[in-house]
Amino acid sequence: MVRLITHNILTCAAKACVDSGKNYPLKFSNVQGIDIREQEFNADFIRNFFSKVDYGVLKETLLSLGDDSLKVDSVEDINTQPEEFIRLLHKVLLEMDITQGEMVCTNCQHSYQINEGIPNMLLGAHEI
Amino acid sequence: MSRPEHIAPPEIFYGDDEASKYTSNTRVQQIQADMTYRALELMGFGEDEPPKFLLDIGCGSGLSGEILDEEGHYWVGCDISPSMLSIALDRDLEGDLLLSDIGAGVHFRPGSFDGAISISVLQWLCNADSNTANPGSRLLKFFNSLYASLSRGSRAVFQFYPESDDQVSFIMGFAQRAGFSGGLVVDFPNSRKAKKFYLCLFAGVSNKEVQMPAAKTDNGTVVNEGRQSIKHRQPRKNVKHSAKEYINHKKELQRKKGKEGVPHNSKYTGRRRKGAI
Numbered sequence: 325m326v327r328l329i330t331h332n333i334l335t336c337a338a339k340a341c342v343d344s345g346k347n348y349p350l351k352f353s354n355v356q357g358i359d360i361r362e363q364e365f366n367a368d369f370i371r372n373f374f375s376k377v378d379y380g381v382l383k384e385t386l387l388s389l390g391d392d393s394l395k396v397d398s399v400e401d402i403n404t405q406p407e408e409f410i411r412l413l414h415k416v417l418l419e420m421d422i423t424q425g426e427m428v429c430t431n432c433q434h435s436y437q438i439n440e441g442i443p444n445m446l447l448g449a450h451e452i
Numbered sequence: 453m454s455r456p457e458h459i460a461p462p463e464i465f466y467g468d469d470e471a472s473k474y475t476s477n478t479r480v481q482q483i484q485a486d487m488t489y490r491a492l493e494l495m496g497f498g499e500d501e502p503p504k505f506l507l508d509i510g511c512g513s514g515l516s517g518e519i520l521d522e523e524g525h526y527w528v529g530c531d532i533s534p535s536m537l538s539i540a541l542d543r544d545l546e547g548d549l550l551l552s553d554i555g556a557g558v559h560f561r562p563g564s565f566d567g568a569i570s571i572s573v574l575q576w577l578c579n580a581d582s583n584t585a586n587p588g589s590r591l592l593k594f595f596n597s598l599y600a601s602l603s604r605g606s607r608a609v610f611q612f613y614p615e616s617d618d619q620v621s622f623i624m625g626f627a628q629r630a631g632f633s634g635g636l637v638v639d640f641p642n643s644r645k646a647k648k649f650y651l652c653l654f655a656g657v658s659n660k661e662v663q664m665p666a667a668k669t670d671n672g673t674v675v676n677e678g679r680q681s682i683k684h685r686q687p688r689k690n691v692k693h694s695a696k697e698y699i700n701h702k703k704e705l706q707r708k709k710g711k712e713g714v715p716h717n718s719k720y721t722g723r724r725r726k727g728a729i
Contacts (some may be wrong), residue, residue: 325548329548330548335559337557340555342559364524366524385615418526445551449584452557
């Protein structure tokens with residue numbers, strides 16, 4: 325289970341990528357399973373958390389998964405947004421689970437396999 | 453009692469058998485749940501604050517994650533044992549699970565989490581499980597990357613089973629080098645079984661006043677081990693203010709030690725000299 329909230333903060337762990345600062349974002353590829361799991365909606369949490377979200381990356385990732393529900397290009401102030409938008413964010417951030425596929429680092433091309441819902445973030449000793 | 457971290461590395465020790473034994477044991481479940489509640493208490497969240505986004509370090513089969521779900525928090529867990537994680541997956545938890553080695557660092561964008569908790573994990577990092585692994589550098593890497601992943605002013609609470617006092621200071625030394633402040637809270641210090649160690653770390657400064665949480669004890673008194681701030685140190689009591697008293701005090705000490713040739717006390721001792729000729 326990789327929700328987009330997790331994907332949005334996950335970076336590549338390889339030393340070369342961390343040092344060069346090009347360790348973010350990871351790109352989904354070969355996605356074979358997406359689950360929708362309902363979660364309790366909490367508007368305050370989404371509003372608080374939104375400052376930490378890279379909205380551009382979120383939108384791009386959604387598009388790469390074939391979902392174009394996020395229409396807005398950028399959000400200036402989350403507190404002035406209507407509830408509909410918050411609910412939409414809740415849905416894409418917390419309810420979409422990638423269960424099968426891989427995440428690829430754009431810098432080192434390392435592919436983190438997501439197998440039965442658990443991404444394997446382990447690296448070989450030479451990469452750390 | 454033997455310590456599991458001496459037997460094998462975590463990903464091997466917690467194989468399928470051990471992982472399912474561990475998770476189905478009701479006593480372990482109860483202890484883990486209690487410790488998670490206590491760790492959450494030590495995080496110091498307010499009653500009416502919205503839910504937080506937390507990192508569960510070494511989440512295992514999600515015994516602690518279950519409590520986080522109950523409390524309404526959102527969380528991401530990481531662990532190195534695939535068997536533990538697959539049990540967690542079956543238990544239908546809300547949080548995301550990652551297979552990763554915390555000794556290689558936790559890799560998230562800076563400031564992502566509102567806090568981190570970790571139940572019975574830290575002692576595993578103190579062992580060298582392969583000839584390339586160095587516990588010191590692994591701990592430092594872990595604390596450095598954790599510090600970066602936490603938002604400023606947030607806390608990380610680690611319940612762990614230290615082997616010795618040396619191990620506690622070993623771990624705390626690296627936490628301090630990574631920039632964390634805070635210290636150790638020891639619950640029930642006089643009980644052999646109920647005694648629990650919580651390493652309570654603060655990442656950066658918060659606009660709230662930060663105070664070390666109080667430890668729980670049997671008789672209600674408070675014990676707080678950790679770095680003593682200079683303000684709280686007792687003033688020295690035996691300081692002599694006049695020169696004569698000071699000199700006589702020193703001489704007395706020398707005599708008590710059995711030194712020979714300590715000058716006698718006389719009316720000239722410690723007396724001011726006359727002005728220059």
